[in-house]
Amino acid sequence: MIKEGLRTALNNIRETSIVDNTLYARYVEEITPNTNIGEWSAPILENQTILNDFCNRLIQRIVKTQIEIRLFNNPLQVLEGDEMILGAIGQEIFINPVVGRRFNVDDMAGLLAKYEADVKVQYHHLNSDIQYPVTVTRAKIKDAFTSWDSLDRFIEGITTALYNGAYIDRYEMTKDLIASAYEGNNVQIETITAVSSEATGKAFVEKARALFLNFQTPMSDFNAWGKVGGYGREILTYTPKEDIVIILRNDVLASIDVNVLASAFNMNKADFLGNVIGVNNFDVYEYQKQSDGSTIRVKTYDGSAIVGMIADKRWFRIWSQELVMDEFYNANSRTWNYYLNDVRGYSYSLFANAVVFATSMPTVTATKVEFTDDSAITLGVGEKVIRTVALTPFNSTSTVTFTSSASSKVKVTKIDDRHVEIEGVAEGTATITATAETTLTDTLSVTCA
Numbered sequence: 270m271i272k273e274g275l276r277t278a279l280n281n282i283r284e285t286s287i288v289d290n291t292l293y294a295r296y297v298e299e300i301t302p303n304t305n306i307g308e309w310s311a312p313i314l315e316n317q318t319i320l321n322d323f324c325n326r327l328i329q330r331i332v333k334t335q336i337e338i339r340l341f342n343n344p345l346q347v348l349e350g351d352e353m354i355l356g357a358i359g360q361e362i363f364i365n366p367v368v369g370r371r372f373n374v375d376d377m378a379g380l381l382a383k384y385e386a387d388v389k390v391q392y393h394h395l396n397s398d399i400q401y402p403v404t405v406t407r408a409k410i411k412d413a414f415t416s417w418d419s420l421d422r423f424i425e426g427i428t429t430a431l432y433n434g435a436y437i438d439r440y441e442m443t444k445d446l447i448a449s450a451y452e453g454n455n456v457q458i459e460t461i462t463a464v465s466s467e468a469t470g471k472a473f474v475e476k477a478r479a480l481f482l483n484f485q486t487p488m489s490d491f492n493a494w495g496k497v498g499g500y501g502r503e504i505l506t507y508t509p510k511e512d513i514v515i516i517l518r519n520d521v522l523a524s525i526d527v528n529v530l531a532s533a534f535n536m537n538k539a540d541f542l543g544n545v546i547g548v549n550n551f552d553v554y555e556y557q558k559q560s561d562g563s564t565i566r567v568k569t570y571d572g573s574a575i576v577g578m579i580a581d582k583r584w585f586r587i588w589s590q591e592l593v594m595d596e597f598y599n600a601n602s603r604t605w606n607y608y609l610n611d612v613r614g615y616s617y618s619l620f621a622n623a624v625v626f627a628t629s630m631p632t633v634t635a636t637k638v639e640f641t642d643d644s645a646i647t648l649g650v651g652e653k654v655i656r657t658v659a660l661t662p663f664n665s666t667s668t669v670t671f672t673s674s675a676s677s678k679v680k681v682t683k684i685d686d687r688h689v690e691i692e693g694v695a696e697g698t699a700t701i702t703a704t705a706e707t708t709l710t711d712t713l714s715v716t717c718a
Contacts, residue, residue, distance in 0.1 A: 271417040275424075276300050278333060282326040293322040310414040321598050324405070324605045327424070328594045331607065334428040341436045344546050345443040348514065348585040359393040359588060363494075363620040365504050366487065387501060389494065393586045393616040397442065401434040401609040403427055406602075431609040435592070439613075441554065446585065446617050447516065447625065448551045448572045454633045454664045456493050456617070457624045461576060464521045473576075473626070474525065477515065478533040480579050484508045484622045491622040498663030499619060508581040508622045510536075511544075517577035517626075519547040551575040574631075580623035588614040635660040635667035638705040646715045648679070648693030655690050656713065658703045667705045675699035679715045693717035 279300055286293035296312040296319055298304070313323050365387035405427065413423035450456035459476060462469045484491060489503040522545070531541035551572030556564050590612040597606045617623070641657045648654065658669055671681045671689040678697030682690040691701060698716050 270302060271300065271304065271306075272421060274337065275330075275417065275421050276302070278330040281329065282323065285326060285329070286322065291322055292316070293319050293326075297323075306414060306417050306420065314411060314414065320407075320410070324410070324598065325596055328596055328607070330424055331428050331431070332594055334424055335432040338425050338428060340429065341433050341440070343436050343440045343443075345440055345516075345548070347546075348443060348582055349439075349587040349589065350585075358395075359586070359614065361391045361393060361586065361618060361620065363389040363391075363504060365389070365502065387504075389499065389501065389504060389620065391619055393588070393614055395588065395590055395612060395614040397611070397613045397615055399435070399438060399611050401431050401611070403430050403607045405605045405607065407604070427607060431594075431607065435609055435611045438611075442613075442615050443585065443587065444548055444551055445553050446587075446615055447578050448553050448570055448575060450493075450617055450623075451551075451572075451575055451625045451627060452570065452631050454631050454666055455497055455619075457491050457496065458630060459624050459626055460630060461626050461628060463628050464524055464576065470525045473521075474530055474533050476626075477530070477579060480624055481510070481513060481534050484513055484579070484581070485510055491624055492620055493623070494619045496664055497619060504620060506581075506620060506622050510534075512582050513544060513579065513622075514582050515545045515577065515579050517545065517547060518551070518575075519549055521576055522547045574627045574629045576626040576628065578623060578625045581618075581621040584618050584621035584623040586614070586616040586618050590614070630666060633662060633664060633666045635662070635665040635705045635709060637661035638667075638669060638703050638709045639711040640703060640713050643711065643713045646691065646713065648691070648715065648717050650693050650695060650717060653690055653692045655684065655688055656701075657688055658686075658711065660687075660705060665705075667709075669703055669705045672702050672704070673699045673715075674702070678717050691715055 283294050283297060283299060286297075296316065298309060300309060313319050367384075367386070409423065413420045447456075451458065459480070461473055461476060464470050464473050480491070485507055487505040487507045489495065489505055492504060492506045495503045527542070527545075528538055530545075531538045534541055534544075536544075552568050553570035553572060554566050555569050557567045558564050591610065592612075593610050595608045595610060597608070598604075599606065638658055638660055641659050646654060646656075660667060660669070667686070669683075669686040671683050673679050673681045675697055676694075676699070678693075678695050679699035679701070680692045680694050681701055682692070684690055689701070689703070693715075694717060696717055698714065700712050701715055702710055702712050704710050
């Protein structure tokens with residue numbers, strides 16, 4: 270006996286044929302609970318035009334079936350945003366809190382002053398356009414028409430292959446955002462000891478709790494705007510606790526007592542678990558075609574250093590523009606191709622709080638080093654100045670060394686990889702050199718008088 274859902278769907282195909290005034294409805298009968306599939310399918314298999322019409326309209330059933338059957342449940346889907354209906358570029362605007370000033374009743378000039386808002390802008394692009402194809406042969410359709418259950422399994426098989434392909438890729442590409450932000454040093458990173466014991470687990474929980482509490486306070490420490498060289502003054506961001514999400518590798522999550530973790534966040538276990546997502550890993554893979562025509566899945570980035578992330582949900586900038594089905598009949602091979610088209614945008618926000626937990630820092634090699642002010646310096650004996658160097662890319666992790674050609678005249682003291690203190694020691698001149706990656710240098714001249 271035919272399942273009610275399948276019967277309704279197939280009869281809907283017939284009803285749309287009536288509306289469109291095609292041959293299908295004239296030759297194919299309405300299905301009742303007792304309809305024999307052989308009698309019902311005979312006119313479909315005997316007439317190529319009707320078979321084409323059936324296969325074209327089968328898309329409706331495939332789309333509906335994906336809602337009803339068991340597909341991969343992407344746990345990261347909760348991080349996705351709204352649809353981007355038109356265009357290929359989304360604009361994210363952040364307005365910094367206004368800086369207050371002391372009230373002065375005599376400040377008449379302030380009445381006509383211009384107080385512009387501190388506005389920052391980041392652009393996000395639609396950057397994923399993937400098509401998932403499945404080919405159906407006439408032989409497969411004939412086999413499917415041997416029983417109602419066979420037809421149901423046939424439709425479910427096509428649906429599962431198409432939509433699972435898309436949903437699994439969505440899961441992987443969301444994880445890839447975390448991996449790419451870490452790899453490029455475009456997110457705040459907290460280094461931790463690998464969680465492998467009660468002691469290391471406790472230390473991790475303490476760090477996570479501190480971040481959870483600090484996220485709720487306006488600070489500039491946890492967004493990446495300044496880290497990547499964003500223009501203007503630093504931005505202040507904060508996150509309501511209900512919008513804080515924790516994404517951890519499953520092996521780490523399994524080694525930590527969830528009750529302890531929930532207690533550390535001052536939340537009951539049920540509410541807390543709604544903010545925690547476990548993932549298998551943070552490795553990045555891609556499918557590569559081989560010389561023999563086969564396709565294999567290849568790891569292109571080892572994300573084993575990444576333990577997890579604590580973030581504002583708004584850090585994830587994921588848009589969907591369309592998820593649509595198309596079909597095409599190839600008369601030459603007598604096959605039907607079904608295509609699921611998934612057009613989306615994957616990006617992350619430089620304005621939202623986010624910290625990656627990792628066992629080590631990434632390596633981003635500098636391609637250029639230069640003093641931001643390379644004008645000649647004149648110092649008195651004992652006088653000190655500080656100079657800043659800029660690396661390209663701005664968020665490079667390369668180490669910078671500073672040397673003086675005449676340290677008895679001018680002494681240098683490294684403050685960090687971006688700043689050096691220069692001190693006049695005795696009358697004379699010296700050349701100060703900043704060096705990164707051994708071969709990248711910039712200099713400035715200093716005179717002690």
